[in-house]
Amino acid sequence: MEYLSYSKENQIGTILLQHAPANALCSPMIREINSVLDEVEKDSEVKALVIRGEGRFFSAGADIKEFTTVEDASGFSELGAYGQQVFDRIEQFSKPVIAAVHGAALGGGLELAMACHMRLVTDNTKLGLPELQLGLVPGFAGSQRLPRYVGAAKATEMLLTSEPITGTDAMQWGLANHVVSEDELLDKAYTLAGKAAAKSAVAVSLALELVDFARKGEYEQGAKKETESFGKAFASHDGQEGIQAFIEKRKPEFKDR
Structure with missing residues (x-):
């Protein structure tokens, strides 16, 4: 795989996003995530899945360069529709999916994290949907998932100002399950995944x-x-x-x- 790697240990699978420098989401990466879901779905040895990012960020947004290759509105809509299809699959997946979020989860990165069943963040993580700064709107159902977690008023503020919130804010607003230090993030994620994997x-x-x-x-x-x-x-x-x-x-x- 070109944009991520997949590994498994102790009944827990790990998707490591690897698209330097900011793990920007692109269609090929989303296809690779979907391919891993196919593998995990069939593997009875894997009972939980952790998604995390390599480097400084979980995912700092969508791949804007890819946008320049889209020719028209219908092509852009198709790009969004495929992302929504895969993210819906994550949300409805039969095994728990946990996002371990550090650095930043912005735009498509936050949309991916919101599709997971649980989110762990660090206190200084930045989370937001800044698409309106580009004259755009979210395309992977972020405008629908964010209000479910933080309420319509706060989601509207985040969308219209393009200002991110911190991991601490995310915990207080109900967007994150736990806020921990960066050193504790992965231990907490795998401990949580392990507790789920111990169940039937x-x-x-x-x-x-x-x-x-x-x-x-x-x-x-x-x-x-x-x-x-x-x-x-x-x-x-x-x-x-x-x-x-x-x-x-x-x-x-x-x-x-």
């Missing part, structure tokens, strides 16, 4: 699917789906093992089935 893959997949209903504001459908999933989890090997282990006061031995 059956229950984790069902839980992620249920949260997606809430994310879309579909309470009634989600609640109905929860009763169905509750039964599936109970009837699974791991559900029965978990109950028995609790009764016997021992650690469950999940088989992911």
